[in-house]
Structure formats: structure tokens, C-alpha cells
Amino acid sequence: MDLAEQGAGRGGAVRGRPRSESVERSIIEGVIGLLEDGVPLAEISIERVARTAGVGKATIYRRWSNREELFCDVMRAAEQVDLKLPGTSTRDDLIALLESIRRRGLANRTSSLAHNVLAQMKSSPKLWKAYDANVIEPRRRLTHEVLRRGQQNGEIRSDLDVELIGDLFAGPMLVRTVMRPDAELPDGLAEEIVDTVLEGLRPGKG
Amino acid sequence: MDLAEQGAGRGGAVRGRPRSESVERSIIEGVIGLLEDGVPLAEISIERVARTAGVGKATIYRRWSNREELFCDVMRAAEQVDLKLPGTSTRDDLIALLESIRRRGLANRTSSLAHNVLAQMKSSPKLWKAYDANVIEPRRRLTHEVLRRGQQNGEIRSDLDVELIGDLFAGPMLVRTVMRPDAELPDGLAEEIVDTVLEGLRPGKG
Structure with a gap:
């Protein structure tokens, strides 16, 4: 994974559309909600994240190329x-x-x-x-x-x-x-x- | 566990008798042998250590008050x-x-x-x-x-x-x-x- 990808993964490529940022936020908040309910990380698949946030899997993959990148942003949000x-x-x-x-x-x-x-x-x-x-x-x-x-x-x-x-x-x-x-x-x-x-x-x- | 116990655990109380030091060494080497054979730490009980070193359990407990203390000395020996x-x-x-x-x-x-x-x-x-x-x-x-x-x-x-x-x-x-x-x-x-x-x-x- 190179830096350009990381930037894109964090929404760099899709920024500028306010709607997109709010989608991103609701996806991250959805994961945080699952974690707060005690769901282990290992059980949180992209499919489950999509279902929780009410979006399609493609919407998630446009922002993060894999689970690992998504969880890094979740971690950033949790650490504030x-x-x-x-x-x-x-x-x-x-x-x-x-x-x-x-x-x-x-x-x-x-x-x-x-x-x-x-x-x-x-x-x-x-x-x-x-x-x-x-x-x-x-x-x-x-x-x-x-x-x-x-x-x-x-x-x-x-x-x-x-x-x-x-x-x-x-x-x-x-x-x-x-x-x-x-x-x-x-x-x-x-x-x-x-x-x-x-x-x-x-x-x-x- | 206080410091006095740690000292005794490392043989402080029984030092001075050369035979005792060699027993201690052979016990530690016995554990290292088991580990080198791939036996997980969790499966190495005091009983098994005693059997491996050909000594009684009491001989071990005179030197180390528990498994944890013994393993610390094993770790010291492994790290050299x-x-x-x-x-x-x-x-x-x-x-x-x-x-x-x-x-x-x-x-x-x-x-x-x-x-x-x-x-x-x-x-x-x-x-x-x-x-x-x-x-x-x-x-x-x-x-x-x-x-x-x-x-x-x-x-x-x-x-x-x-x-x-x-x-x-x-x-x-x-x-x-x-x-x-x-x-x-x-x-x-x-x-x-x-x-x-x-x-x-x-x-x-x-």
C-alpha cells in the first residue's frame, strides 16, 4: 500500500462532495456502534458494515480498499x-x-x-x-x-x-x-x- | 512476591553448596530442553520439570516458590x-x-x-x-x-x-x-x- 492509496483510502479522492463525507462518517460511526455493542473486530466484515450503515459494499470499497484501512480510520476516530x-x-x-x-x-x-x-x-x-x-x-x-x-x-x-x-x-x-x-x-x-x-x-x- | 522471596527463588538462600547450584542449573537446562523440543510453556508443569531433571518436586520448590519464578530464571538463561x-x-x-x-x-x-x-x-x-x-x-x-x-x-x-x-x-x-x-x-x-x-x-x- 503506498501513500497515494492511503490518502484515497481516507477519502482524499472523494472529498469535496459534502454528502460523501457524511456517508464516510456514518460508516465509521456504524462500526464504532458495533464495537460499543461488544461485537469483536474479527466478526465485522465489510458486508456487515454495509448492512449496519445502510449502504452498498461498493460504497465502502470506493473509500477504503480493504477492512484494514477502514479499521485504521475507525481507530483514528476512537482515539480522537x-x-x-x-x-x-x-x-x-x-x-x-x-x-x-x-x-x-x-x-x-x-x-x-x-x-x-x-x-x-x-x-x-x-x-x-x-x-x-x-x-x-x-x-x-x-x-x-x-x-x-x-x-x-x-x-x-x-x-x-x-x-x-x-x-x-x-x-x-x-x-x-x-x-x-x-x-x-x-x-x-x-x-x-x-x-x-x-x-x-x-x-x-x- | 517480595524481593527477599525473589532472592531466595534465585537460589540466594541455598547458595554456598556447589551441588545445589549444579542441581539448579540442570533444572533450568531441563526446561530449556523441553522448550527447544517445542513444548509450549503452558504444558510445562513443575511435575514435568521435576521428571525431566530427575529430581523431586520439593527440590524445585526449595529454589523457586512457583512456576512463574522458575520461568523468569529460564528466560534469564535464554537471554544470556x-x-x-x-x-x-x-x-x-x-x-x-x-x-x-x-x-x-x-x-x-x-x-x-x-x-x-x-x-x-x-x-x-x-x-x-x-x-x-x-x-x-x-x-x-x-x-x-x-x-x-x-x-x-x-x-x-x-x-x-x-x-x-x-x-x-x-x-x-x-x-x-x-x-x-x-x-x-x-x-x-x-x-x-x-x-x-x-x-x-x-x-x-x-
């Missing part, structure tokens, strides 16, 4: 994470990126729907691969773009690989959100991580 | 990770700690036994809790001790919580070993992470 980069500085963009990880972690703790769907996606290699390709990888690529821009601007050291730098910023937040479900995720954590990693841990810094 | 802190500086100790995470990650990729046992432990809440208590938590506590000492020595900024600092160092390595099985884990990665987090990412540092 909206990522917007302020673009004011590398620091501010990095904080926004880490804040989106924190919010996703909080959603996963407070919304049993988000938690449940994510757990089910994790246990299916095919669904997890789609989630990784549609949600995780694009965020990593965006982080690397932000860092490369920061290196060009002189805001970030340019002697290090952006892959490594990306992990230095995202790693601490991911460890708390994904690996330690009981770790604290206080307001301001994104800012604290970004500023500390920028300034370093030697005394007299920061 | 030996953590020794050099004690020469906070930086060197942190590198040793991160290097042990890297080696565990490498073992999990190259040893199908370690990978398989870890996957089975993850899918059992009881086993995972034991692994967390016996392997992960002690390493986190040790990291916090090293950092507290570093703050007292003036090697590390003392205005930040050691929990957060610990995640800044361990997070990037854990993300690569645990969450992204295809990420690179090159020699020298532990050193690179520790030095970069110590010096910070602003230009002109490091």
Missing part, C-alpha cells in the same frame, strides 16, 4: 487525536508530535473502546501492519521531516542521524504510553521531554 | 544477558544498563528460544507480571539508583525527577528493542544514546 504542527519552531513542532502520542496514550486508558480496538488490532498481524503503515509510520516520517528542517535551521545538531534523534524524543513518551500502562502522563510532559532532550542532562544546562 | 555496572562514572553505568537492554533485544531477535519464551510469557498475564517484577522492575530500580548517585555527584542535573530521566535514557533503546523489531541495534548504540542525552541536541553541544 488531532495532530497539527504549529510550525513556529522545531521545539514547538516536536512538542505537538509528542503531545499527540500522549493524547493517544490517554485515550487508550480512558476510552475502553479505543483500548479494546487497539488490543484487537495488535493481536491480528494484518490489522497491526495496517495500523503501523497508516498511523505509526506517517507520524515517524513527519517527525523526521521536522528534525531535518531543524537541522537545516540550526535549531538541532546536524551531526546525528534523524532516526536516532527521533527515538530520543519519542522513545520516552512511547515507553510510558505503550509499555507501562500505569506510568504517569501529566500535562506538560511533552514539553518537559522535548526541553530536557534539547538542553541535555549535564548540570548547568537547561 | 549479564549486567555488571562498572561503577567508574554515571555515564559508564548508564551505558552498561542500556547495553544490557540492547543485548536482550539482540537475543530476542537471534535466539528463537528467547523470542518464543518471551512471546509466551507476554501472552500470559501471570507470567508477564512475574517477568516484570523479576527482570524489568529491578533494572528500572537500579537505573534510578545510578541516576540518584549521579545527581549527588554532580554528574547529572538534580532539578529533574529520576523517573523521567530514566525514561529519557532507556526509552530510545526500548523503543528499538521492543516496539520496532526491525530497527537497527548497532554496536555503540548505548554509548551514542547516553552521550547525546547527556549533552543535549542544541547545536554546539556534544
Whole structure:
């Protein structure tokens, strides 16, 4: 699956017709309704989604090329994470990126729907691969773009690989959100991580 | 399970008798043999371990209070990770700690036994809790001790919580070993992470 397809899958190709967006929303809401009723992901076929939303299967396949892509958008809706980069500085963009990880972690703790769907996606290699390709990888690529821009601007050291730098910023937040479900995720954590990693841990810094 | 029990479980209470250590080793090797033969963890009871090692069940229970503790030692043996802190500086100790995470990650990729046992432990809440208590938590506590000492020595900024600092160092390595099985884990990665987090990412540092 390439990026163009992902864009189309998220409605990129059919946007502009308001009716189409509302159809899309009602399909996603239909899936969320099924999940809230306790129907396992594995039992939600495109056919069942079509029946629930009162549309034809072709209407669904025009928007998502397969179940996996549809569920990624369902997951996005359940997590309600909206990522917007302020673009004011590398620091501010990095904080926004880490804040989106924190919010996703909080959603996963407070919304049993988000938690449940994510757990089910994790246990299916095919669904997890789609989630990784549609949600995780694009965020990593965006982080690397932000860092490369920061290196060009002189805001970030340019002697290090952006892959490594990306992990230095995202790693601490991911460890708390994904690996330690009981770790604290206080307001301001994104800012604290970004500023500390920028300034370093030697005394007299920061 | 408290720490004293864990110590006793690892043979702390019975050490000093060489014969006892060799019994312990043969029990662990017996379990590893079963796993190498493809026997699932769930089918390995204390009774079966006793039969395999040619000892009585009481001999096993003198060393490990339950299956979970025994499997944690099996996991340690499979991972072959030996953590020794050099004690020469906070930086060197942190590198040793991160290097042990890297080696565990490498073992999990190259040893199908370690990978398989870890996957089975993850899918059992009881086993995972034991692994967390016996392997992960002690390493986190040790990291916090090293950092507290570093703050007292003036090697590390003392205005930040050691929990957060610990995640800044361990997070990037854990993300690569645990969450992204295809990420690179090159020699020298532990050193690179520790030095970069110590010096910070602003230009002109490091």
C-alpha cells in the first residue's frame, strides 16, 4: 500500500462532495456502534458494515480498499487525536508530535473502546501492519521531516542521524504510553521531554 | 512476591553448596530442553520439570516458590544477558544498563528460544507480571539508583525527577528493542544514546 492509496483510502479522492463525507462518517460511526455493542473486530466484515450503515459494499470499497484501512480510520476516530504542527519552531513542532502520542496514550486508558480496538488490532498481524503503515509510520516520517528542517535551521545538531534523534524524543513518551500502562502522563510532559532532550542532562544546562 | 522471596527463588538462600547450584542449573537446562523440543510453556508443569531433571518436586520448590519464578530464571538463561555496572562514572553505568537492554533485544531477535519464551510469557498475564517484577522492575530500580548517585555527584542535573530521566535514557533503546523489531541495534548504540542525552541536541553541544 503506498501513500497515494492511503490518502484515497481516507477519502482524499472523494472529498469535496459534502454528502460523501457524511456517508464516510456514518460508516465509521456504524462500526464504532458495533464495537460499543461488544461485537469483536474479527466478526465485522465489510458486508456487515454495509448492512449496519445502510449502504452498498461498493460504497465502502470506493473509500477504503480493504477492512484494514477502514479499521485504521475507525481507530483514528476512537482515539480522537488531532495532530497539527504549529510550525513556529522545531521545539514547538516536536512538542505537538509528542503531545499527540500522549493524547493517544490517554485515550487508550480512558476510552475502553479505543483500548479494546487497539488490543484487537495488535493481536491480528494484518490489522497491526495496517495500523503501523497508516498511523505509526506517517507520524515517524513527519517527525523526521521536522528534525531535518531543524537541522537545516540550526535549531538541532546536524551531526546525528534523524532516526536516532527521533527515538530520543519519542522513545520516552512511547515507553510510558505503550509499555507501562500505569506510568504517569501529566500535562506538560511533552514539553518537559522535548526541553530536557534539547538542553541535555549535564548540570548547568537547561 | 517480595524481593527477599525473589532472592531466595534465585537460589540466594541455598547458595554456598556447589551441588545445589549444579542441581539448579540442570533444572533450568531441563526446561530449556523441553522448550527447544517445542513444548509450549503452558504444558510445562513443575511435575514435568521435576521428571525431566530427575529430581523431586520439593527440590524445585526449595529454589523457586512457583512456576512463574522458575520461568523468569529460564528466560534469564535464554537471554544470556549479564549486567555488571562498572561503577567508574554515571555515564559508564548508564551505558552498561542500556547495553544490557540492547543485548536482550539482540537475543530476542537471534535466539528463537528467547523470542518464543518471551512471546509466551507476554501472552500470559501471570507470567508477564512475574517477568516484570523479576527482570524489568529491578533494572528500572537500579537505573534510578545510578541516576540518584549521579545527581549527588554532580554528574547529572538534580532539578529533574529520576523517573523521567530514566525514561529519557532507556526509552530510545526500548523503543528499538521492543516496539520496532526491525530497527537497527548497532554496536555503540548505548554509548551514542547516553552521550547525546547527556549533552543535549542544541547545536554546539556534544
